[in-house]
Amino acid sequence: MKPRRSAKFILALFFVALLFVPFVLQRRDTRHAAAQGAISSATALARYGFYFDEVSKQAGINFIHEAPTLDPRLDAIMPEVASMGASVSIVDFDRDGWPDLYVTNSAIGSRNHLYRNMHDGTFQDVAEKMGVADVNRAGTGVSMGAVWGDYDNDGYEDMFLIKWGKPELFHNDHGHGFTQVGDEAGLPPWINANTAVWFDYDGDGKLDLFVGGYYPENVNLWKLDNTRMMPESFEYAKNGGRKYLFHNLGNGKFEEVSQKVGITSRRWALAAAAADLRGTGRQDLFIANDYGVSELFLNDGGRFHEAGQQTGVGAAPKSGMNAAFGDIFDQGKYSIYVSNISEEGVLIQGNNLWVPDESAPKGSLRYTNMARDMGVELGGWSFGAQFGDLNNDGNLDLYLVNGYVSLDRSKSYWYDFTKIAGGNSTIIDDAKNWPAMKGRSLSGYQQKKVWLNDGEGKFEDVARAVGVADTHDGRSVAMADLWNRGVLDVVVANQRGPLLVYKNHVKPGNRWIEFALEGTRSNRSAIGAEVTVYWNGKQQIQQVSGGSGFAAQNDRRLHFGLGPDAQIDKAVIRWPSGTKQVVHDLAPDKLYHILEAK
Amino acid sequence: MSQTLSAEGVGQGNSSAGWKRFLSPENRYLSPILITAILLAGQLSYGILESFARTLLAIVTSIVAELVLSKIFYGRWPHLASAYISGISVGILIRSPAFWPYALCALISITSKYLFRVNGRHIWNPSNFGISAMLVLASATVAGLSIQWGNFLWPMIVIWALGSAIIWRLHRFHICATYVVSFMGFAFLRSWMTGSPWQSEIAPITGPMYQLFVFFMITDPKTTVKAKWAQCVVVFAVAGVEMVLRLHQAVYAPFYALFLVGPLALLLETYLASRQRRAYAMAA
Numbered sequence: 108m109k110p111r112r113s114a115k116f117i118l119a120l121f122f123v124a125l126l127f128v129p130f131v132l133q134r135r136d137t138r139h140a141a142a143q144g145a146i147s148s149a150t151a152l153a154r155y156g157f158y159f160d161e162v163s164k165q166a167g168i169n170f171i172h173e174a175p176t177l178d179p180r181l182d183a184i185m186p187e188v189a190s191m192g193a194s195v196s197i198v199d200f201d202r203d204g205w206p207d208l209y210v211t212n213s214a215i216g217s218r219n220h221l222y223r224n225m226h227d228g229t230f231q232d233v234a235e236k237m238g239v240a241d242v243n244r245a246g247t248g249v250s251m252g253a254v255w256g257d258y259d260n261d262g263y264e265d266m267f268l269i270k271w272g273k274p275e276l277f278h279n280d281h282g283h284g285f286t287q288v289g290d291e292a293g294l295p296p297w298i299n300a301n302t303a304v305w306f307d308y309d310g311d312g313k314l315d316l317f318v319g320g321y322y323p324e325n326v327n328l329w330k331l332d333n334t335r336m337m338p339e340s341f342e343y344a345k346n347g348g349r350k351y352l353f354h355n356l357g358n359g360k361f362e363e364v365s366q367k368v369g370i371t372s373r374r375w376a377l378a379a380a381a382a383d384l385r386g387t388g389r390q391d392l393f394i395a396n397d398y399g400v401s402e403l404f405l406n407d408g409g410r411f412h413e414a415g416q417q418t419g420v421g422a423a424p425k426s427g428m429n430a431a432f433g434d435i436f437d438q439g440k441y442s443i444y445v446s447n448i449s450e451e452g453v454l455i456q457g458n459n460l461w462v463p464d465e466s467a468p469k470g471s472l473r474y475t476n477m478a479r480d481m482g483v484e485l486g487g488w489s490f491g492a493q494f495g496d497l498n499n500d501g502n503l504d505l506y507l508v509n510g511y512v513s514l515d516r517s518k519s520y521w522y523d524f525t526k527i528a529g530g531n532s533t534i535i536d537d538a539k540n541w542p543a544m545k546g547r548s549l550s551g552y553q554q555k556k557v558w559l560n561d562g563e564g565k566f567e568d569v570a571r572a573v574g575v576a577d578t579h580d581g582r583s584v585a586m587a588d589l590w591n592r593g594v595l596d597v598v599v600a601n602q603r604g605p606l607l608v609y610k611n612h613v614k615p616g617n618r619w620i621e622f623a624l625e626g627t628r629s630n631r632s633a634i635g636a637e638v639t640v641y642w643n644g645k646q647q648i649q650q651v652s653g654g655s656g657f658a659a660q661n662d663r664r665l666h667f668g669l670g671p672d673a674q675i676d677k678a679v680i681r682w683p684s685g686t687k688q689v690v691h692d693l694a695p696d697k698l699y700h701i702l703e704a705k
Numbered sequence: 706m707s708q709t710l711s712a713e714g715v716g717q718g719n720s721s722a723g724w725k726r727f728l729s730p731e732n733r734y735l736s737p738i739l740i741t742a743i744l745l746a747g748q749l750s751y752g753i754l755e756s757f758a759r760t761l762l763a764i765v766t767s768i769v770a771e772l773v774l775s776k777i778f779y780g781r782w783p784h785l786a787s788a789y790i791s792g793i794s795v796g797i798l799i800r801s802p803a804f805w806p807y808a809l810c811a812l813i814s815i816t817s818k819y820l821f822r823v824n825g826r827h828i829w830n831p832s833n834f835g836i837s838a839m840l841v842l843a844s845a846t847v848a849g850l851s852i853q854w855g856n857f858l859w860p861m862i863v864i865w866a867l868g869s870a871i872i873w874r875l876h877r878f879h880i881c882a883t884y885v886v887s888f889m890g891f892a893f894l895r896s897w898m899t900g901s902p903w904q905s906e907i908a909p910i911t912g913p914m915y916q917l918f919v920f921f922m923i924t925d926p927k928t929t930v931k932a933k934w935a936q937c938v939v940v941f942a943v944a945g946v947e948m949v950l951r952l953h954q955a956v957y958a959p960f961y962a963l964f965l966v967g968p969l970a971l972l973l974e975t976y977l978a979s980r981q982r983r984a985y986a987m988a989a
Contacts, residue, residue, distance in 0.1 A: 118778075452844035453848055523901065523905065530911055534904045541905065
């Protein structure tokens with residue numbers, strides 16, 4: 108039977124229409140993106156309620172990150188292997204009420220910087236004076252990040268220095284200097300880590316420390332035994348570094364208990380964060396792994412069980428590089444943001460926004476990935492991200508940095524990368540099999556994302572419109588109200604690039620409230636304490652974090668935007684000790700210092 | 706005893722004949738069974754799919770499109786093995802966090818089959834057409850499967866061995882073998898030309914994308930030429946074009962190479978056949 112000519116014609120039309128579908132969808136997205144081009148600060152303020160000024164130079168910060176130079180046998184792919192180490196953590200190390208910045212460097216002999224907030228819009232590097240600058244000495248490895256927590260409850264934040272190398276713990280001597288105490292504390296001689304989190308996993312009032320290995324701990328990247336140190340698979344690798352959970356014994360010593368409590372994994376951890384996801388009063392541990400699925404270790408009280416598959420967050424293997432929690436719907440529940448890789452025409456993993464599934468049976472925890480629906484899926488080669496209310500409208504926004512290796516703009520390494528990434532483990536795990544980069548870029552020069560939450564289930568990228576136009580290789584992002592103005596400023600650490608300080612200007616009229624918590628029965632840093640603010644019929648939960656994002660830590664003070672005409676009903680504080688504290692008579696536009704009720 | 710022996714003998718004969726029938730080119734369920742086995746093994750052991758739902762969407766779309774178009778154009782309900790393979794290939798071989806590319810790719814694949822026909826034969830492998838179209842037209846949302854399933858060598862060896870055995874029974878092993886040998890030869894040539902480690906040049910063929918490409922795309926009976934020697938020449942040409950595309954850094958070179966070479970080969974075969982028919986007719 109011969110098809111009729113008219114039917115064939117209609118089929119041809121239908122076929123052409125099908126081919127046009129991606130074009131139409133892409134055109135719609137492009138038009139949308141074009142609407143987000145650079146605009147004046149006044150327009151940004153009127154349209155979005157805020158804009159940023161990059162003020163690092165005015166603030167006296169002139170920091171350029173130096174990447175490590177590893178074993179010469181890795182020379183061909185050095186830019187890719189040595190692609191991490193830029194980090195920023197925010198801490199008030201001298202307890203003067205103004206957030207300071209700690210920034211890591213990663214070349215042997217390079218100095219880390221501790222920028223003390225001078226209260227006048229500037230910062231001064233005091234790292235040398237405080238004894239936390241010269242920490243990248245030959246033979247000890249180099250810095251990858253830092254997390255702060257008061258492990259001995261003396262009121263001053265101590266620092267754990269994350270390294271590819273000898274991990275270091277620095278005791279804060281009452282804001283006057285730091286003493287290296289890693290050996291006395293019982294830390295192992297070498298970990299190749301990119302993430303660590305302070306949290307009190309057993310609720311004993313003392314901060315414990317999780318450290319997630321990336322490369323195996325027996326690999327010295329400066330003196331390789333052999334070149335078989337790469338992941339055995341692009342999405343199923345389990346030959347990475349081990350995990351450590353250092354239980355704080357309270358006498359300046361820590362006991363490594365990861366095996367004992369059930370945290371056994373050799374996936375390639377890049378980002379970890381802890382939060383009480385089930386309302387049990389105990390913090391659970393989320394790990395975003397490179398080359399594989401994320402892991403969620405639920406805290407059963409002294410022991411953990413891995414529930415990534417069961418909760419949905421560990422179903423699809425990707426390249427996890429960030430873990431951040433945020434109550435994006437103002438419903439008193441955390442969503443989790445995990446960044447991955449998306450490169451047009453090559454690899455579309457898409458970032459994950461894991462939103463608690465309301466339809467899950469009572470008592471069970473289940474997440475759905477809403478990144479696509481909410482507009483925060485495609486962020487290039489994404490790294491660090493943090494939630495924060497950037498325009499004080501009462502909804503948590505999302506700031507994402509990205510860009511992997513920016514070298515020759517006109518030449519891409521992607522083709523060679525996909526060739527080797529698809530290879531069997533016997534090929535991919537040996538660095539000598541990887542094609543040379545030869546100065547080519549790999550997802551370089553990418554535009555950052557500032558996703559504004561409209562409160563109705565959509566995020567809109569307004570980065571360029573609000574003054575974020577840099578295209579450095581972003582790694583770590585942290586937020587704080589740097590100058591006590593009631594707005595969240597943003598600090599970005601870039602690999603082989605400058606430290607950027609984005610000063611936020613928010614439209615007057617949107618109100619805010621901040622909390623600085625101090626534990627008494629709980630750890631003094633109050634890490635793990637949760638504050639739920641109830642206002643205008645809404646509620647939002649935030650927690651004090653011992654590290655989140657990628658190699659980053661936000662200020663411990665919690666900042667809530669409230670929008671205009673804010674009537675605050677109360678704030679409920681749940682401390683890690685289990686103490687619940689309800690605070691009434693709160694006025695907006697104030698910072699409240701709250702001591703845990705004894 | 707003899708009856709028993711005889712019965713056993715008959716039984717063995719039936720069983721053997723059954724297997725032979727099952728593993729024969731006439732069994733149109735063999736390829737669907739093989740690709741389903743690969744899918745299930747990969748998904749259950751490593752979770753290879755973006756999601757079951759997406760793959761299912763591609764399969765259902767493909768089958769529905771085949772049913773509708775066959776009924777409209779030929780007035781009959783079609784055998785669904787081919788549509789099933791197209792759908793499942795799309796479901797495995799494209800990767801996208803969105804759902805729509807799976808449905809669209811399946812629709813494009815099946816529609817192309819009914820649109821581009823010469824002398825009653827469709828000239829593009831449907832899923833090859835659909836996947837190539839999506840990789841070019843929807844690159845912002847769609848990528849191809851370009852990673853390993855798992856970390857181990859043995860699953861790869863099992864799939865290659867099992868696939869080869871079945872393809873052998875289907876009398877198409879020479880196509881796969883020619884392609885693999887050609888690919889390897891060109892890989893070493895590329896390594897010599899570009900200075901890349903030879904391991905990186907052969908790395909892609911160790912991945913599942915190539916397993917599916919070799920067993921299910923280049924061997925598709927409907928879109929390959931008839932003569933055995935010509936089939937070998939065509940896949941050699943596919944590997945050659947792929948080599949050129951790879952030198953120009955095309956990530957999805959095998960799909961594009963088949964897209965270009967496959968129809969040309971069929972058109973050439975059709976032309977030569979018609980010329981031969983004319984010559985016979987004139988001679989007669």
